[in-house]
Amino acid sequence: xxxxxxxxxxxxxxxxxxxxxxxxxxxxxxxxxxxxxxxxxxxxxxxxxxxxxxxxxxxxxxxxxxxxxxxxxxxxxxxxxxxxxxxxxxxxxxxxxxxxxxxxxxxxxxxxxxxxxxxxxxxxxxxxxxxxxxxxxxxxxxxxxxxxxxxxxxxxxxxxxxxxxxxxxxxxxxxxxxxxxxxxxxxxxxxxxxxxxxxxxxxxxxxxxxxxxxxxxxxxxxxxxxxxxxxxxxxxxxxxxxxxxxxxxxxxxxxxxxxxxxxxxxxxxxxxxxxxxxxxxxxxxxxxxxxxxxxxxxxxxxxxxxxxxxxxxxxxxxxxxxxxxxxxxxxxxxxxxxxxxxxxxxxxxxxxxxxxxxxxxxxxxxxxxxxxxx
Amino acid sequence: xxxxxxxxxxxxxxxxxxxxxxxxxxxxxxxxxxxxxxxxxxxxxxxxxxxxxxxxxxxxxxxxxxxxxxxxxxxxxxxxxxxxxxxxxxxxxxxxxxxxxxxxxxxxxxxxxxxxxxxxxxxxxxxxxxxxxxxxxxxxxxxxxxxxxxxxxxxxxxxxxxxxxxxxxxxxxxxxxxxxxxxxxxxxxxxxxxxxxxxxxxxxxxxxxxxxxxxxxxxxxxxxxxxxxxxxxxxxxxxxxxxxxxxxxxxxxxxxxxxxxxxxxxxxxxxxxxxxxxxxxxxxxxxxxxxxxxxxxxxxxxxxxxxxxxxxxxxxxx
Numbered sequence: 016x017x018x019x020x021x022x023x024x025x026x027x028x029x030x031x032x033x034x035x036x037x038x039x040x041x042x043x044x045x046x047x048x049x050x051x052x053x054x055x056x057x058x059x060x061x062x063x064x065x066x067x068x069x070x071x072x073x074x075x076x077x078x079x080x081x082x083x084x085x086x087x088x089x090x091x092x093x094x095x096x097x098x099x100x101x102x103x104x105x106x107x108x109x110x111x112x113x114x115x116x117x118x119x120x121x122x123x124x125x126x127x128x129x130x131x132x133x134x135x136x137x138x139x140x141x142x143x144x145x146x147x148x149x150x151x152x153x154x155x156x157x158x159x160x161x162x163x164x165x166x167x168x169x170x171x172x173x174x175x176x177x178x179x180x181x182x183x184x185x186x187x188x189x190x191x192x193x194x195x196x197x198x199x200x201x202x203x204x205x206x207x208x209x210x211x212x213x214x215x216x217x218x219x220x221x222x223x224x225x226x227x228x229x230x231x232x233x234x235x236x237x238x239x240x241x242x243x244x245x246x247x248x249x250x251x252x253x254x255x256x257x258x259x260x261x262x263x264x265x266x267x268x269x270x271x272x273x274x275x276x277x278x279x280x281x282x283x284x285x286x287x288x289x290x291x292x293x294x295x296x297x298x299x300x301x302x303x304x305x306x307x308x309x310x311x312x313x314x315x316x317x318x319x320x321x322x323x324x325x326x327x328x329x330x331x332x333x334x335x336x337x338x339x340x341x342x343x344x345x346x347x348x349x350x351x352x353x354x355x356x357x358x359x360x361x362x363x364x365x366x367x368x369x370x371x372x373x374x375x376x377x378x379x380x381x382x383x384x385x386x387x388x389x
Numbered sequence: 390x391x392x393x394x395x396x397x398x399x400x401x402x403x404x405x406x407x408x409x410x411x412x413x414x415x416x417x418x419x420x421x422x423x424x425x426x427x428x429x430x431x432x433x434x435x436x437x438x439x440x441x442x443x444x445x446x447x448x449x450x451x452x453x454x455x456x457x458x459x460x461x462x463x464x465x466x467x468x469x470x471x472x473x474x475x476x477x478x479x480x481x482x483x484x485x486x487x488x489x490x491x492x493x494x495x496x497x498x499x500x501x502x503x504x505x506x507x508x509x510x511x512x513x514x515x516x517x518x519x520x521x522x523x524x525x526x527x528x529x530x531x532x533x534x535x536x537x538x539x540x541x542x543x544x545x546x547x548x549x550x551x552x553x554x555x556x557x558x559x560x561x562x563x564x565x566x567x568x569x570x571x572x573x574x575x576x577x578x579x580x581x582x583x584x585x586x587x588x589x590x591x592x593x594x595x596x597x598x599x600x601x602x603x604x605x606x607x608x609x610x611x612x613x614x615x616x617x618x619x620x621x622x623x624x625x626x627x628x629x630x631x632x633x634x635x636x637x638x639x640x641x642x643x644x645x646x647x648x649x650x651x652x653x654x655x656x657x658x659x660x661x662x663x664x665x666x667x668x669x670x671x672x673x674x675x676x677x678x679x680x681x682x683x684x685x686x687x688x689x690x691x692x693x694x695x696x697x698x699x700x701x702x703x704x705x706x707x
Contacts, residue, residue, distance in 0.1 A: 103633045308623055312628065
């Protein structure tokens with residue numbers, strides 16, 4: 016029902032543009048690829064029905080996906096509507112488990128519409144609406160962790176105020192609703208559903224060739240309507256999260272860099288999920304020789320809980336932003352509309368039992384085909 | 390043998406009555422015809438006046454469109470000079486601003502050119518309709534001459550003569566031509582010697598050379614932007630392939646941190662916001678520069694074409 020409502024909202028936004036036939040395809044990419052992955056960590060997970068005592072597992076993976084980006088610019092060039100649609104299928108053939116081999120399959124789909132309008136003197140306004148859905152079949156036990164299925168609807172608005180040629184201020188709010196599908200016997204997944212509202216303010220400084228620096232602060236209020244707080248006076252869990260950080264973005268001289276440092280304080284009416292965390296994020300694109308390009312994507316996090324407990328922390332809860340990931344992708348064009356990408360990936364993430372970690376390694380070969388480029 | 394009557398016998402009271410009716414009808418018709426002639430000639434005159442008004446409106450529209458286009462052509466020339474001047478000084482910031490101004494003008498100039506084209510087409514159509522109307526009226530008056538009295542024939546002669554003069558004037562026509570301001574200033578005067586004409590041709594060729602330099606510069610910028618677009622696409626592909634299946638939301642991280650599909654667009658080019666108060670994406674920037682390039686190519690070709698015709702004219706005079 017919510018997905019249909021999301022599609023309806025996007026359809027209503029699209030309708031006038033389709034009527035005027037001014038939609039432009041910004042990008043269309045069809046991706047196919049294969050991967051080999053290894054997982055380690057003899058761990059338990061509360062959200063997974065099956066349990067296996069293996070220390071490590073491996074999987075051969077095939078994936079297929081497509082992405083479509085559309086753009087509409089108004090006649091006065093002040094308004095822009097961008098839409099992005101993404102569909103993907105990933106099939107695993109996993110082995111190394113003691114109970115049986117698994118063949119999990121993931122389906123994902125998402126859509127987003129972002130409308131922005133430049134106001135004559137003082138800045139711009141932006142509105143966003145998006146939906147995302149995910150389905151997983153034959154979800155395996157740890158250490159091969161796959162995100163459970165869920166649906167998400169998100170909407171928000173932002174105002175950008177141009178203070179000078181170098182400084183911008185921005186204020187925004189977002190709301191989202193997430194619904195995790197509980198499938199018997201993992202009823203705990205239902206507990207992950209939440210409604211959240213967030214307010215964000217930021218100040219940006221544009222330094223020309225030195226890039227752009229943005230400081231931001233976010234306050235988020237998250238309700239978990241299915242989840243108890245274990246506090247008789249305040250029975251439903253309610254979290255307040257405060258984030259602050261900065262992002263440096265520089266696109267110049269053939270090297271693109273996005274670096275971010277972010278601190279998080281999560282406080283709740285339930286003591287169990289309260290924590291402090293810090294994350295360093297980085298994206299770097301560098302051209303190499305023979306038309307080869309390298310893209311690095313990393314997130315390194317550290318986290319400390321305020322209270323020690325033997326109970327599962329992450330289920331119910333969503334405070335696992337302490338995963339560290341590193342991906343290095345080498346891309347080479349094979350034709351004007353076909354790229355080949357070889358990706359090496361590593362992940363270290365906490366299971367839903369706090370302070371326990373599993374690792375994942377992967378080698379992926381992907382082909383990106385753009386049919387609209389000749 | 391009495392011959393058998395072969396036709397109607399117009400004798401006797403009944404025949405007289407029928408004859409009287411026929412004569413009355415003929416008189417009525419003969420009486421109405423001049424009235425009809427007056428009425429139709431008035432109708433034709435009204436039609437012609439309507440067509441004349443249409444042509445005046447179309448001509449005013451074209452004059453207005455031309456003057457508007459001339460304003461943009463003047464500004465285009467200023468922007469063009471600013472680009473050349475910034476390039477000579479090696480002032481990148483000024484060059485960026487000059488390109489931004491040219492971008493902003495580019496659309497208005499194209500629209501003004503389209504308006505001028507439409508107004509020109511409207512005037513041609515109006516002329517064609519008036520030509521048709523005048524020809525029809527001349528034919529009608531010539532037919533009327535056959536049955537007209539001598540006095541009336543003289544009147545008709547004068548009318549036809551006037552209409553034919555109007556038709557000739559119309560066919561000779563006013564030659565509305567719009568050229569870029571620079572080209573419009575460089576024309577051949579009747580007193581020009583072949584050397585003067587060749588000097589003007591050389592001036593046009595220098596302008597063509599400057600246009601070519603700008604085209605080369607735009608080609609360089611387009612190549613750079615296309616490289617950036619390829620890099621951005623590569624980065625977007627890489628990011629999406631990691632985020633698509635939630636591999637970076639492990640186990641169930643904060644989805645608000647996952648980037649928007651459309652956020653982090655690096656396609657912002659400095660100075661673009663001066664034109665539309667909104668940062669341009671790389672794709673928009675490329676489209677705009679391609680349009681700008683097309684206009685410079687058109688200018689270059691016009692300069693060269695004009696220079697060739699000047700040189701040919703100089704050879705003829707010699």
